[in-house]
Amino acid sequence: MLSNCFELSFIRTLAPTCSIVIFLAQGVPIAGAQDASLDFDGVSGYGICNDAAPIQGSTWESWIRVGELDPSATTSGWVVGWWGWWTATPYRVTGAGELFGPGGYGSPDSDVVLANLAPDSWHHLAATFGGECSPGVNVYLDGQLAWSYGEGEYCPSSWYTVLAAYNYLGWHGFYKGQIDEVRISNTVRYTGAFTPSQRHVVDADTWALWHFDEGSGAQAVDEVAGHVFELNGGFSWSLGIGSDCNGNGIPDDQDISTGASADCDGNGVPDECDVAADPSLDANDNGVLDSCECLVSSYCKSEPNSSGNASLLTHGGSVSVMHNDLSLQANGCPPQEKGVFFYGGAPASLPFGSGTLCVTAGDAAYFRFAPVVTDNEGSALQVLDLSAPTQLSGTITPNSTWYFQFWYTDTCPGRPSGFNFSDALEIQFCQ
Known part of the structure; x- marks a missing residue:
C-alpha cells in the first residue's frame, strides 16, 4: 500500500x-488599421479645394466604391473635377452604378456607359490628359483602357478642385459612395494597361495626393503641399481601399462576413493577409493561423x-x-x-x-x-x-x-x- x-x-x-x-x-499587422476613406451621401456631400490643379499634361486618379444602387438614377455623380472657366470631370458615376468618361462644360462628353460597377467593390479610375490643348484624353478602369478621345483641341483650365460634386450656379452632380487615394500628377502616367496600386505614393510628378486617412473632421489634407479639401454636406468617414488586403476588390469585412475569407482570430483581417504579412504566424504552412489551430x-x-x-x-x-x-x-x-x-x-x-x-x-x-x-x-x-x-x-x-x-x-x-x-x-x- x-x-x-x-x-x-x-x-x-x-x-x-x-x-x-x-x-x-505577438503584434499582428492589421491591414488598413489606419486607412480611411470618405463616404458621400449622393445628396449634399462634397469637397472643395481652393487651389487650381493641373489638367493639361496630367493624370487624375482615385479609388471608388459605389454605394447601394438606385436603378432609376440617371444623374451622374462627379468623383473629382475642376471648377473654372470650364467646370468638368474626368469621370463620373450615376447612382445606378453606370460609369461614364469626362463630362461637364467645355469637356469632350462621353455619353457611352463604360461599365456597370457593382456595389461594395473597389475600382481604380484614372484619366490622362495630353499636353497643352492636346486632344489625347484616356480613361482607365482598373488599369485597362476604357475610353479614349482624340478629336479637336481640348484646353481646360481650373480655378478650384472639387470632390464628389460640381458647382455651376449651385452645387450639383453629387456622387454617392466612397472615394479614396485621390492623386493628381503633372505628367501622363499611363499609356497602356497597368496594375493599380492600392496606396498611391508621392514622387517628383505628384501635384497632390489625398489619402483621406484623417478619419474624422471636415478637412482632408494632401501629402505634398498641404492642399486642403473643405468637406461639406452629407459625408462620413469609412474604411479605405487599404482594408481590401487581398486585393480582390471586396472590402475585408465583407469577405469575412460572407465566409469568403476566414478570420479565425477575430482581428478583422482575413487570415491569408495575416500570414502574408508575417509568414511565421503559419509555421506549418497549411494556410491556418497557428494561433487558431x-x-x-x-x-x-x-x-x-x-x-x-x-x-x-x-x-x-x-x-x-x-x-x-x-x-x-x-x-x-x-x-x-x-x-x-x-x-x-x-x-x-x-x-x-x-x-x-x-x-x-x-x-x-x-x-x-x-x-x-x-x-x-x-x-x-x-x-x-x-x-x-x-x-x-x-x-x-x-x-x-x-x-x-x-x-x-x-x-x-x-x-x-x-x-x-x-x-x-x-x-x-x-x-
Whole structure:
C-alpha cells in the first residue's frame, strides 16, 4: 500500500516552483488599421479645394466604391473635377452604378456607359490628359483602357478642385459612395494597361495626393503641399481601399462576413493577409493561423495497472481558450484510487513508479489540480477553467502548447511502487 509519505513526496514534486513564464502577445499587422476613406451621401456631400490643379499634361486618379444602387438614377455623380472657366470631370458615376468618361462644360462628353460597377467593390479610375490643348484624353478602369478621345483641341483650365460634386450656379452632380487615394500628377502616367496600386505614393510628378486617412473632421489634407479639401454636406468617414488586403476588390469585412475569407482570430483581417504579412504566424504552412489551430495528440506509452488495463487520457469539449469548455478524463485506472491531473511546459519520458512520467516543467513548472478519486469503472474526470489557473505562470493562452497527464495510486497487492501514470496529451490551444 502506498505510504502517505510517498504520496506527498510526489505531489510536492508537482507543486509549482518559483519560475515564472511571461507570455508576450505577438503584434499582428492589421491591414488598413489606419486607412480611411470618405463616404458621400449622393445628396449634399462634397469637397472643395481652393487651389487650381493641373489638367493639361496630367493624370487624375482615385479609388471608388459605389454605394447601394438606385436603378432609376440617371444623374451622374462627379468623383473629382475642376471648377473654372470650364467646370468638368474626368469621370463620373450615376447612382445606378453606370460609369461614364469626362463630362461637364467645355469637356469632350462621353455619353457611352463604360461599365456597370457593382456595389461594395473597389475600382481604380484614372484619366490622362495630353499636353497643352492636346486632344489625347484616356480613361482607365482598373488599369485597362476604357475610353479614349482624340478629336479637336481640348484646353481646360481650373480655378478650384472639387470632390464628389460640381458647382455651376449651385452645387450639383453629387456622387454617392466612397472615394479614396485621390492623386493628381503633372505628367501622363499611363499609356497602356497597368496594375493599380492600392496606396498611391508621392514622387517628383505628384501635384497632390489625398489619402483621406484623417478619419474624422471636415478637412482632408494632401501629402505634398498641404492642399486642403473643405468637406461639406452629407459625408462620413469609412474604411479605405487599404482594408481590401487581398486585393480582390471586396472590402475585408465583407469577405469575412460572407465566409469568403476566414478570420479565425477575430482581428478583422482575413487570415491569408495575416500570414502574408508575417509568414511565421503559419509555421506549418497549411494556410491556418497557428494561433487558431486546436491540436491534440496522444504520446508516451502507458503501462498496465492492477486492473489489467493501461490508463489512457482523453479530452472532451474543445481546446479553444475562448470557449473554455475543456475537460480531461483518465480511463482504465483501478477503481476507487486517488489521483491527480497535472500539466507542464514540456514532454518527457522518464520511468517512474510502475509507469512513465511523460511531462516535465520545461520553462514553466508543474501545475496540478485538486486530487480526485477514480470511480467504480476506474475513470477520473477533471473539468478545466482556463480563466482561473492555479498559478499565474500556468496561464493557458491561445497558441500555447501544454502537456497533460494523470497520476494515480495503485494499492493492489503485488504493485510495489504503489502508483502509475496514464499516457499523456500534447495540446496546442487556439483562440
